[in-house]
Amino acid sequence: MSRTLVQPVGQKKLTNVAVVRLKKHGNRFEIACYKNKVLSWRSGVEKDLDEVLQSQIVYSNVAKGVLAKSKDLKAAFGMDDQAKICLEILEKGELQVAGKERESQLSNQFRDIATIVMQKTINPETQRPYTISMIERLMHEIHFAVDPHSSSKKQALDVIRELQKHFPIKRSPMRLRLTLPQHNFEDSLAGKLNEWKTVIVSKDVSGSQLSIVCEMDPGLFRDCDALVRNLQGRSEILAISVHSEGNIDADHCDGHEDVSSSPLSTEPPKKSATDELTDKMKKQTLAPKSDPAEGSNQVKQNKCSTCDAIVGDAKQYREHFKSDWHKHNLKRKTRQLPPISAEECNADVELSDSKGNLNEYNF
Structure with a gap:
């Protein structure tokens, strides 16, 4: 016996259906739910079952519209009350999600893990936390992949141990x-x-x-x-996590002579591991404008009108459009604001990250 789900007019088939599947007693049972509602129900945000289930009917295959047999329901669940069986499948079943939805979930979990890492770690020299954007870049550097079946906190602790092998970072x-x-x-x-x-x-x-x-x-x-x-x-x-307060430079330079300002110094100060890491992160930003009169044999330079800056050759020009600097200036352009430099963009991003996570430091 088959029964086809009623689909919205003008919509592709099954594009608005999220399937929750449960295998029990050697059979597969499925229910049709609305997208983005299953997780809300499981977290306790959504209370109305009618907002979650498209129909209180148990299927053996939602895509084909094949209903589950009554004898299979009794053998697996000990009853044939489909409303109660739907609740059990909703609670214990596995949510089948589309590619874009899964990608969105992984992206959100990646951000959650980076936030936990930022809260639990500090720069060992300045005793201050790294910004969320820098933590995310470091996680990409070590090729971290999110495990959707593992908790964010456990993965964050694993990330911290891995980052400590390559970068100057320690638990706060x-x-x-x-x-x-x-x-x-x-x-x-x-x-x-x-x-x-x-x-x-x-x-x-x-x-x-x-x-x-x-x-x-x-x-x-x-x-x-x-x-x-x-x-x-x-x-x-x-x-839970203690970070230093006050000016970073003052904390970092307290008790040390400023070698760069001494007129007798002939050698540049040796860079610490943290300085090298910061320089490495800054290399992802693009160089400022170059002088077009420096030579006629140079590679053709491209200019971004949005950022009002020379961004290098064709490869650098393509990479520029993916950068946070360009995206930030695009947002400013929509608000009819003038473009800012890469350094000013980094400062804005760090400031917004600090404000956004200020309430999460002391939990």
């Missing part, structure tokens, strides 16, 4: 408050904190109790918490 410390008897701290905990290279922010003594605010590597939290409990104390998480 977590801030804890440890409260325990003072004599137990001197006898047992003090040595361990030194061994773990823990930074003690403050100490406060109240009677026989000692309260310590410290920052340590998140990977040591379980060991620290178990030790404090054994010492009749307690631990409290104040911040």
Whole structure:
């Protein structure tokens, strides 16, 4: 017995149908749902079942319109109530998505993973987090591929370990408050904190109790918490991820002489690993305008009218249209704003990334 789904007039067949499939008792059962509604239902956002299911009918093949047999439903589910069976398939079944929808889901999960990596890591020299755009570029550098069946947090931790092999990046410390008897701290905990290279922010003594605010590597939290409990104390998480505040240059240059400004210096300062990484990222931006009178034997240069800049030969010209700089100026052009330089674009992107993720730093 077959029953064809009613399709919208003027639409291609099955373009508006999302199929949820469940294999049970050796048979395949399918239900027809509306696109983008299944995930909303599973997350609890959508409450109206009629907004999710196109029909409360169980199929063995939605594409061909073949209904599931009643005896197969009873054998697999122990009943033939199609409304209840639809609910079970909706909860436990596998969502079949189209190529573009799957690509969109992977892109969103990639962004989520990059956000988690940004929140949990810092630049070891400046003690500040990298921007979300730089983290995404580094993930592309190591050829990271999203696994849709694994959680974003687990994949983010794997990405951090892989990035540490190639780039200057480390886990940002977590801030804890440890409260325990003072004599137990001197006898047992003090040595361990030194061994773990823990930074003690403050100490406060109240009677026989000692309260310590410290920052340590998140990977040591379980060991620290178990030790404090054994010492009749307690631990409290104040911040999952701690980043430095204030001017980056001031933090980075504090206590160091500015070699470049000295008139006696004859050699340029040696670049750190972080500086080399930053330079590597900047190479993805294009060079500023060149002087057309520098020689007649140069390769023909192309000019982008949107960015008002010379962008190089034909290959660089094609790559320019894919760059964030060009896309940013296109948006400005639609708002009748003048174009900006690549450096100004990078500053705008970093500023918007910082504002967009400001509320996610301390969770």
